[in-house]
Amino acid sequence: MSLKAKTKNISIVLYRPKYAGNIGSVARAAKNMGITRIVVVGATEFDREEMEQRSTHLAADVLDQIQYVASIEEALGTFTYIVGTTARIGKARGPFVSPRAAAQNIAGLSQKNKIALLFGPEDTGLANDQLRLCHTVVTIPTSHEFTSLNLSQAVMILCYEI
Template sequence: MNILENIRIVLVNPMFGGNMGSVCRAMNNNGITDLAVVAPRADMDMDEARKFSCNARAQLEARKEYETLAEAVADCTVVAGTSARTGFYRDTAYSPKEFAPIGLESAKDHKIALVFGREDKGLFNEELALCTHIIQIPSSELYTSLNLSHAVYVCCYEMFCAAGIFSPAEESAPEADSALRERMFATWREMMIRTEFVHDQKLDHMMMGLRRIFTRSKLTVPDAKILLGLARQSIWVTEQWKKKGNR
């Protein structure tokens, strides 16, 4: 079973359809599909929610609705509530990155919940009392409160990364060996002489600069061949130009 299937996102009394739709998109971006909505508002603009959910509309339609937070998290072990406010017992809050391994450890065998409060008032104290952990997302003092969907994305992203499911693409081309690199550098040296790009007294200094540029990161065989071809073509064009008497 995919461990992310055991993570439930709980929205308490959300105000705006656009936010709820964007939450669905943020969840699916990070492989999380269990959405619970507590005390949904009768005047919620569902057309706006569907619009903002984009290709995560199926996620929006699959949401579960509950009258109370207690009902929404009844089958969950770890329940983490998010809060931008400080003070009282909120001072023991975890960052999303710190919480991720804690939540995932329980999610191996149980349902866990990440709980997000109202856009204007967040979670009330009695709702935070149901939480086993508090998450506070680091933010600038200029504006500490995040948009609901942004907060959901940050927390989901940290869970997704900590789960180790995503594997970034790796360079498949082989790395250029020393012989190919030296052939390339020799051709570039000849090109700079033929094109009169640099005077003899500065040639060695310029070559050292080029070596630093081209070896700053891994140089692959295709990379080296492109650079080699560029230098050869520059030499050929220069020679054709000179044959036409353009000195």
């Protein structure tokens, strides 16, 4: 039997999300997979009602606990291992691992370490500067014709594998 991740040591970090509804959807997806800590970087206020509409009342506790911080450095400062995510492939952005490969590593690391799963803005994703802060970078295999996933879909896929 493989080692199970210690989900209480795993957090979702959303770097400059654009839409309150997406934060709500992320809260729901994360809670479905047993992850209840979300850190939002670069924004201090989002429409709570819109977040609740997407999260359902059963994930309201996750919304209540969201930590809002000003900078990515502040967001990532308490974590010992950072997993970045990207749909854009390029020489300066890799090497990349699949969600499943990352999950195998995260399961062991999460036993005694705080892990951040870092997701970028909906419109641009993470820039190279943010990816350089990561210990590993995950890319989710998709059709080459359409590589963009909704933020909550990407969170759900990675959390499911973990």
